[in-house]
Amino acid sequence: MKKEAIVLLNMGGPNNLEEVEVFLTNMFNDKNIITVGSSLLRSFIAKMITFTRTEKSQEIYRQIGGKSPIVGHTKNLVAKLQARVGENIIVDFAMRYTPPFASEVIEKLKGQDIEKIYLIPLYPQYSTTTTKSSLEDFEEQYHLNGDDAILVEIKHFFENQNYNKAILERIKEKVKHEEASRFDIIFSAHGLPLKVIEKGDPYQRHIEKHVALLTKMLEDDGMKFAHVHLAYQSKVGPMEWLKPSLEEKLQEMKNKRVVIFPIAFTIDNSETDFELEIEYREASHELGFKEYRVCRCPNDSDYFVEALVELYAKMR
Numbered sequence: 001m002k003k004e005a006i007v008l009l010n011m012g013g014p015n016n017l018e019e020v021e022v023f024l025t026n027m028f029n030d031k032n033i034i035t036v037g038s039s040l041l042r043s044f045i046a047k048m049i050t051f052t053r054t055e056k057s058q059e060i061y062r063q064i065g066g067k068s069p070i071v072g073h074t075k076n077l078v079a080k081l082q083a084r085v086g087e088n089i090i091v092d093f094a095m096r097y098t099p100p101f102a103s104e105v106i107e108k109l110k111g112q113d114i115e116k117i118y119l120i121p122l123y124p125q126y127s128t129t130t131t132k133s134s135l136e137d138f139e140e141q142y143h144l145n146g147d148d149a150i151l152v153e154i155k156h157f158f159e160n161q162n163y164n165k166a167i168l169e170r171i172k173e174k175v176k177h178e179e180a181s182r183f184d185i186i187f188s189a190h191g192l193p194l195k196v197i198e199k200g201d202p203y204q205r206h207i208e209k210h211v212a213l214l215t216k217m218l219e220d221d222g223m224k225f226a227h228v229h230l231a232y233q234s235k236v237g238p239m240e241w242l243k244p245s246l247e248e249k250l251q252e253m254k255n256k257r258v259v260i261f262p263i264a265f266t267i268d269n270s271e272t273d274f275e276l277e278i279e280y281r282e283a284s285h286e287l288g289f290k291e292y293r294v295c296r297c298p299n300d301s302d303y304f305v306e307a308l309v310e311l312y313a314k315m316r
Contacts, residue, residue, distance in 0.1 A: 002115035005090040005149070006312055007105060008078065009121040009134040012095025013068025013269050019098055020058045024050040026097040032133040035196075060274050070269045071095070074122075076300040077267070081308050090114070096134050102141040114149045117142070118315050120308060122266045124158040125206030128199075129192060131155055152315050158210040162310060164217055166303035167261065167295075171218070174259050174293040180223040183291065184255045187211045187263040190271060191232035191241045204242060210263060226255050230263075233280075234271055246280060250287055257291040258284070266304065268297045 011027075014020045028034055028046035036042050061067060074093050082091040090109065094102040109117070119138055123130040135153055142151060157163055175183065189207045197204050208230065215228050231249035232242040250258070260280075262272050276294045284292040298304040 003088065003090060003113055005092065005109055005112075005114050005117045006081065006085070006308075007117055007119055007138065008074065008081075008091075008093040008308075009102075009119060009138060010070065010074060010093065010095055010123075010267060011130065011134070011269075012098035013070040014061055014098055015067050015071055017058050017061060017066055019067075020061060021050060021054050023097050024053055024057060030096070030133055032128050032136070060270055063278060064270060064273045068098075068269055069273055070267050071098075073267045073297075073299045077305065077308075080300050080302070080305045084305055084309055085312065094134075094138060096137055102138040103145060106138075106142050106146045109149075110145075110147055114147065116150045116152055116316075118312055119151060119153040120157075120311055121153075121155070123264070124156060124163065124266060125189075125203055125210060125264065126156040127192065127196075127203035128201050129196065129203075154311055154315055156206060157307065157311055158206055159213065160307045160310060162303045163298065163307035164214060166298035166301040166307065167214060167263075168217060168221060168223075169301060169303060170295040170298065171223070171259060171261055174295050175223065180218070180225045183225055183257045183259050183293075184227045184229060184253060185218075185225040185259045185261065186229045186231050186246065186249060187214070187261050188231050188233050188246050188276065189242075189262075189264040190234050191245070193237075193239045193241055195239065197242065207263065214263075225259070229253075233275060247283065250280070250284060250289075256287075256289045258289060259293045259295065261295045262297060265297050267299055272297060 014023045025046055028049045029042060031042065034042045034045055078091050078093050085091065092105050092108065094100055094105040119135060121131045121134045139151055192203055211230050229249055231244050231246040233246040235241045235245060260276055262276060265272060281292055
């Protein structure tokens with residue numbers, strides 16, 4: 001009997017401090033991240049960036065337990081999704097820059113008589129730097145080393161109702177029984193260089209549409225925050241990036257009670273556990289904030305699992 005597989009795709013993160021260099025090397029060798037024409041020039045740039053950033057990045061991961069939390073959370077999500085769809089459908093995951101790589105997952109799937117593989121990148125909004133990169137990587141590796149299954153892909157899911165319910169659930173966890181109107185909320189998205197957007201990447205438009213959707217859902221659910229903001233985090237290098245930055249947004253805010261939701265991430269990682277929870281928390285204290293609350297990502301939320309089931313059903 002022919003089988004089907006669902007493979008969740010994400011960027012990955014170091015499983016230990018030694019993998020930090022692997023993570024940086026692979027990320028900055030990605031043609032969707034460093035968009036120069038020559039692979040030799042890209043390799044040189046990747047080596048320079050990795051050399052200058054490895055030690056600092058290792059210190060970041062040291063402060064959050066010596067590894068990225070992304071693999072552990074993803075394993076929990078896969079286990080829940082596997083239980084939900086049943087044993088006749090294989091559920092697995094592949095990371096772009098750290099193990100388990102696409103090639104490893106493809107090797108596991110070989111010889112299992114799989115008719116279709118459904119690829120679900122765990123990025124709610126589409127970007128060439130994330131969605132396109134992960135899909136291309138898996139598809140290239142499968143055509144080189146896989147069997148003859150049909151690959152079916154989905155490119156974004158920020159409009160999915162159950163996924164957005166997972167977000168509301170996380171926001172409610174931080175507001176608790178208090179009035180939302182006492183707080184401002186910032187939807188913090190991973191930034192991108194403006195040149196990527198100017199080339200036609202829809203990421204910014206998807207982010208803005210997602211914020212509008214969530215704002216309405218929150219209000220319909222009786223959660224009307226004092227103000228709703230959008231900001232961008234994680235800027236790297238001298239290029240001009242999407243604005244406002246999260247740092248700029250915090251500096252200009254008059255209400256010193258804020259809830260942060262990381263809108264571009266489905267799974268907690270160093271950008272949430274270190275950058276938002278530690279780095280920007282310290283900045284908020286210096287700026288006199290009375291409340292600074294960071295929401296967890298959906299991770300293995302039951303609503304998120306249900307959203308993935310719906311995406312799978314839609315793709316069939």
